[in-house]
Amino acid sequence: MVFRASLEKKEEKERIRAELMRAALRLGAAHGFASLGLREVAREAGIAPTSFYRHFADMEELGMAIIRELAGSSLRGWGERLGDAADGGERLAALVDAMLATVARDAELARFIVAERVGAFDTFRALLRAELSQLASQLQSVFTGKGAEPVPPWAADAAVALLCDGCARALDEAKPGLPGLRLLVISALRRMLSPGERP
Amino acid sequence: MVFRASLEKKEEKERIRAELMRAALRLGAAHGFASLGLREVAREAGIAPTSFYRHFADMEELGMAIIRELAGSSLRGWGERLGDAADGGERLAALVDAMLATVARDAELARFIVAERVGAFDTFRALLRAELSQLASQLQSVFTGKGAEPVPPWAADAAVALLCDGCARALDEAKPGLPGLRLLVISALRRMLSPGERP
DNA sequence: TGTACATCAGTGAACGCGCGTTCACTGATGTAC
């Protein structure tokens, strides 16, 4: 009973903390994260402005939590999908599908990732670069293992950049389910990662 | 005399207008364009807050002017350098050098371009996409003309994305003159645009 | 078991401050005749 009550209290705090992150993503997708105010986010999350401080010291700390927790788990999910598939072609398709699934399921988070990756906030760029470099490492090892010619690190980095660009383009598509973009991104990734392959 | 005086007055207005754009780029590089206020920009430009309205209706209009005038002319410059060089390898080097020259000469503008290309402001994204798609068209025609295999449009778009990613990476480099990045970007562009070439 | 105390998430009042915008005004320059 004591443990249960304790869990409920901590869960409630965690719920509000998550709500603050969601509120920031929701508002940030519309006007940009940099333009958000603490009061604006608290209002959207349904709490008093002063309660914000029970969870984060300021907006920058909130943004860092979004990157480490929400963006990080999404990007790690992409990497896992990459390892699941069987051969090279399927692996790239699985990776792109994971990316497109994030766009479909959580467009606000996807916008945050592609925007802050190159935005004005140094801290956010550094954290996202660290997350994305892990994906590049996975790409490199997965695609080097099978073929003759090893994938150079710069090609893996370029592939990640192409994936993020595809993510940004998917966010701007009028019809989200349009299959054209999916194939274009897969083609670009294949060209970058397996330049020696010819049909 | 009448014409000369008229020119001087218009030149002075143009000078302040340009100063407003520069001030916005300077401040935006530090905190993000979306976070900028009209008063903050006017202060940085050395004019009274109310004078801002003599040039732009609001911050969005200022941003659109930055894209159309400053960013547009820089990007058109990249495309011109692309046409100048002789063969394929030199052309890519010239393009990347033009991009790196923009980073060196005007890092604030470069940051604005790469950030707003994928930022939260729909208007800015659309305008920048239009500018960059011209560069993609030039890439496609230049690299299709010479070889056997035509460059598909998606590869030209991907090359532009790689160039912008290289621009963002150059902005984050501690040592700006470091030649390593230049070669990496050229390699990625070559792989994307001439997949059939083998030494 | 009950009692007394500690912890801590959420709150409302209050603060000083900078914001975007309006308005009427100044003064230099351009135009008409």
Added chain:
DNA sequence: TGTACATCAGTGAACGCGCGTTCACTGATGTAC
């Protein structure tokens, strides 16, 4: 040439408003004994 008027970039005062932050408080939950 001079004179009278129009234009218009820049300005300072003023407005109401939302901001970030502080503070002391409430009340539910956890802990000690």
